[in-house]
Amino acid sequence: MTAIKQEDLIQSIADAFQYISFYHPLDYIKALGEAYEREQSPAAKDAIAQILTNSRMAAEGHRPICQDTGIAVVFLKVGMNVTWPDATMSVQDMINEGVRRAYLNPDNPLRASVLADPAGTRKNTKDNTPAVVHYEIVPGDHVEVICAAKGGGSENKSKFYALNPSDSIVDWVLKTVPTMGAGWCPPGILGIGIGGTPEKALLLAKESLMAPVDIHELIDKKKSGAALSRVEALRLELYEKVNALGIGAQGLGGLTTVLDVKIRMYPT
Structure with a gap:
């Protein structure tokens, strides 16, 4: 059994959201360069x-x-052999406390954007809580935490569509991306979820964005003559065709609209 201290999880969440507020991932910077x-x-x-x-x-x-320092999204995988011996809070409350500390940090305060009662008074919660938390119970004795601060520009461009089996995923993406304008601040990464139920597909799309930028590996693999899997081929086709749309950086035209295309699938 692994014992996780309440304070350790809270502070880890706070540190993570501070860190990602001012550091881009290295893979993104390399791809952008x-x-x-x-x-x-x-x-x-x-x-x-x-x-x-x-x-x-x-x-x-x-x-x-x-x-725009985003809405706090946390992907949490909790091992079945993990214990919380000193916990006085739920895991959700621990995560919210970590988010609260991060966004109210006096050395680098982050903009709080979350509104309570979104269909009514729309009152700012003032500390960017509550976080959106996705839980998964897995074998083992570890807790894995992935934090994302999802800005409104990209979140508000999210799209869902129920395609018929005979419809083309590529055609739908190529029709949809130009309607998104530049509010998602391209060049970015396109995340696509396929299968499951509507909420599962959307979750798959968001989860896919947590993976490193690696489209260059697929490009090299294709050049080498190695066979691509169905998903790899679809990623590469979309990467090439979306960039061929000419939307470009900040919608100003050019060669690069997306730095990568990520796809996750689930039986449906």
Whole structure:
């Protein structure tokens, strides 16, 4: 049995949300840098340069990458052999306390955007709680926590559609992406969930975004002549065709609209 202390989980959540507020993942920065080198449009190249410059300034100054510091999303996998011997709070409450500490940190306060009673008074909770938490009980004696601060620009562009079996996923994506405008701040990563029920498909899409940027590995694999799996081939096809739309960085045109396309599937 592994004992998890309440304070350890709370502080880990707080530290994680502070960390991701001012550090881009290295894989994203590398992919964006490569996109900058490839870009031919002056406007798009300048937009990418501004994103990279802003990222460095945020990292050096420990200040938010974006003024929209997102709604707190936590993916939690709890081992069946884990115990919580000193817990006086539920796991949900522990996570909320961690989010509260992160967003109210006086050294780097983060914008609180969550509204209670969203169909009524729309009153700000003032500490960005409650978090959206997805739980999974798994074998083992560890707790795995993945934190994401999902900005409204990308969240509000989320789309769901129930396709017929004969419909083309590629055609639907290519029809849908141009309707999203530039509010999701491209270049970004496109996450797609296929199968399950409606809520499962949406969860798969969000989970897919937690994986590292690795589309370059698929490009190299295809060039080597190695066979791609069905999902790999679909990812690569969408990556090439979405970028061919010419939406580009911040919607200014250019070669790169997406840095990667992620897909997760579930039987349906």
